Amino acid sequence: MINQCDEHIFYKGYRRLAIDGSNLRLPSNRINRFSYENTKGYNFIHLDALYDLLQHTYIDASVPSKIGMNEHKALVSMIDYSSLSDKTILIADRG
Numbered sequence: 494m495i496n497q498c499d500e501h502i503f504y505k506g507y508r509r510l511a512i513d514g515s516n517l518r519l520p521s522n523r524i525n526r527f528s529y530e531n532t533k534g535y536n537f538i539h540l541d542a543l544y545d546l547l548q549h550t551y552i553d554a555s556v557p558s559k560i561g562m563n564e565h566k567a568l569v570s571m572i573d574y575s576s577l578s579d580k581t582i583l584i585a586d587r588g
Contacts, residue, residue: 502547510552510575511584514541514564528557543575546548546584 502508519536524530528536539562543552553571557563568585 497520502548503580504582505524507586508581509546510581511546511565511579512543512566512568513539513586514539514562516540536539541571543568543571 497531516537516539519528519538521535525536528538530537540554540556540557541564542554544550545552553575555567555570557567
């Protein structure tokens with residue numbers, strides 16, 4: 494549980510987090526509509542993960558369907574559901 498981690502690790506008073514998304518290729522299974530990509534001919538899932546750089550822990554993650562994947566919405570959702578303070582430095586790409 495994230496509550497068990499040391500919450501007192503800061504960089505000059507700020508918590509440092511990073512977020513990124515990545516496609517993870519799975520074994521081919523045309524029946525699985527959640528992950529099958531017809532144009533590419535293989536299955537994949539998209540993973541968006543929020544990571545604490547100083548505690549070396551994942552704060553949150555989401556695995557949307559290929560149709561619903563949107564890294565911007567995933568970030569907003571993770572921030573809304575987390576207990577982040579105003580003193581947070583978030584590192585992200587433009588993706």
